[in-house]
Amino acid sequence: MSEGARPMQEPTLLLLTALADEPRHGYALMQEVAEISNGRVRLRTGTLYGALERLQREGMVRVEREEVVDGRARKVYALADQGASALAEETARIRAVALEAERRLALRPRLKGVTA
Template sequence: MPATRFPLVYADNLYMLSGMAEAPLREPTFLVLTALAETPLHGYAVIEDVLRISDGRVRLRAGTLYAVLDRLRADGLIEVEREEVVQSRLRRYYRLTALGARRLTEEAARLRHNADAAHVRLRRGGLLTDGGAA
């Protein structure tokens, strides 16, 4: 097995990253963390930013978003930065924690590594067209 910059061991459906058992992030989770990497956002703003980041491919429903946010809070990857009342409704702003920033960085590196490997193989196989799409 060739050495990689990001040693991964696949066991029991979990990746071992930096000695911690962490499964790869699902796309909605990855995109929510990405949206929160720049600035704290409230729920609806996260939904809009994920739509922008994904070029319209991923449209989060409120139920999905809040399930992701609850899980990320429980895992210590995000936290509530502040709350405010707007038109008699509570609006929570979420921000990435240091642990969340590290996890997003690791996942982005893992995805980049895999995408680079795919492009190399496609290029070698003569299947990669200009612009990088197969």
């Protein structure tokens, strides 16, 4: 992560993760985010499209194509190179913190009667 950059908000992290393997349209993104988070995060339509617009402005996500399905226009979003780089940096940051937490927990004296 670049100097002074803030950690990603969870919805952003989940959206970029959902786009990491393949492009998806909005409804598929909502389903994928719910799956990745084990149902803990459910993005509402307004939240999703607001986030996608912001991520487009930031160069992290791009519209891969627009299609018409059942008479309705639908955009398919893809992870841009800048978004992939940001996701990789955030993944490394989270991994480093998790490894340090595990290291420190292993040093913690075991409490009587408590198993890890």
